Amino acid sequence: MEFDAKTPIYYQIEQYINREIIIGHLRPGAQVPAVRQLAITLTVNVNTIQRALANLIQAGILVPERGKGNFVTTDQKVLGKMKQSMIEGEFKALYDHLAALELSPEEMTAAFAQYVQTQQGGEAHE
Amino acid sequence: MEFDAKTPIYYQIEQYINREIIIGHLRPGAQVPAVRQLAITLTVNVNTIQRALANLIQAGILVPERGKGNFVTTDQKVLGKMKQSMIEGEFKALYDHLAALELSPEEMTAAFAQYVQTQQGGEAHE
DNA sequence: CATAGTGTAATAGATGTATAGTACACTAGT
DNA sequence: ACTAGTGTACTATACATCTATTACACTATG
Structure with a gap:
């Protein structure tokens, strides 16, 4: 797996697992792959996996x-909050940065819509 | 200034200065505040400022x-590229993460537009 | 009870980031 | 020349992150 060199790997793994849950690759009640297996799959050390999982356990997302x-977890309340904060976090980051660039709300939505357009046409998934 | 604990401060300062240039607080040819002054303003060490500036100099944005x-720099070509990559980088991050959540392009733009709406109503600029 | 599969804990070392402090070099004004 | 303002360079220290390695504890199976 590819990681952004500017953010901690354990944090990126947390978000990766959250996304796997949201998408449905990992269903409520399902077993997460073994730590040693995850370490191989994601090409990181077991300790790093452990740190990511510890945070997810702390958050009640994993049991x-x-x-x-x-x-x-099968607790839908916890899963719902997690999904909400994941998506909101993404939006907030973009919104704040575009606001710092003094774009108006209309400009933001228009600019993002246009960007999505460009991604649709020229999909060159490498 | 407030920094995200999960990304290097020097990198956040780079982006901060880029934004100041895009907005127009720092115009082409203008002098950037002294490193010791920036260190005080941003409440970081001079070495950290220095590292951020070194990267911007390397990129040709500062002279x-x-x-x-x-x-x-007064080189509009360099400034144009910087602005483009700043905004595109923001969009790409959101797009990729939403794509990982298996949202369709329509859902992405709709969801973001809706989020911007919520921000407009409850603007509690502190 | 032996074994294989799980998670968990602890240590040591390498690297990146940030701070603190000191020193040096260039420019401009006096 | 002196001085104050710039950037620049270097060392030492502290901390976070990540890796490598070893060891231990619990569960299930035969």
Whole structure:
């Protein structure tokens, strides 16, 4: 997996797992791949996986069962909040930066819509 | 100034100065505040300022004059590219993350437009 | 109870980031 | 010349992040 060199890997893994849950690749109650397996898949050290999982456990998104593994919570309230904060976080980052560039709300939406347009036409997924 | 604890301060300062240039607070040819002054204003160490400026100089956005100070380039081509990549970078980050959440292009633009709406109503600029 | 699969803990070392402090070099004004 | 204002360079220290490695604890299976 590719990581942004400017942000901690453990944090990017947290968000990656959150996305896997939101998409449905990891369903509520499902077992998360073993830490040693994740370490291989994501090409990072087990400790880094562990740190990411510890944060997700702390947040109640994953539930650990000793000797068995880590499982996605079935608490829909927690999952709903997580999804909300994930998406809002993305929007807020863009909004704040565009606001710092003194774009009006109309300009923001128009500019982003135009960008999405360009991505649709020239999809050159490498 | 407030910094995101998850990304290097020097990088956030680079982007801050880029924004100041785009907005027009720093015009082409204008002198950037002295490094020691910036260190006080942004409440960081001089070395951190220095590292950010070094990157901007490397990129041709700032032009150093020994003993005088650092100045914003008057090369419109360089400034244009910088502005373009700044805004595109913001869009790309959001687009990629929303795409990872398997939102369609229409859903993306609609969701962002809706978010901007919510920001307009409840503007509690502190 | 032995074993393989899980998570968990602890240590040591490398690297990146940020701070603190000192020193040097160039420019301009007096 | 002196001085004050610039950038620049270097060392030392502290902390966060990541890796490598080893060890331990719990669960399930045979």
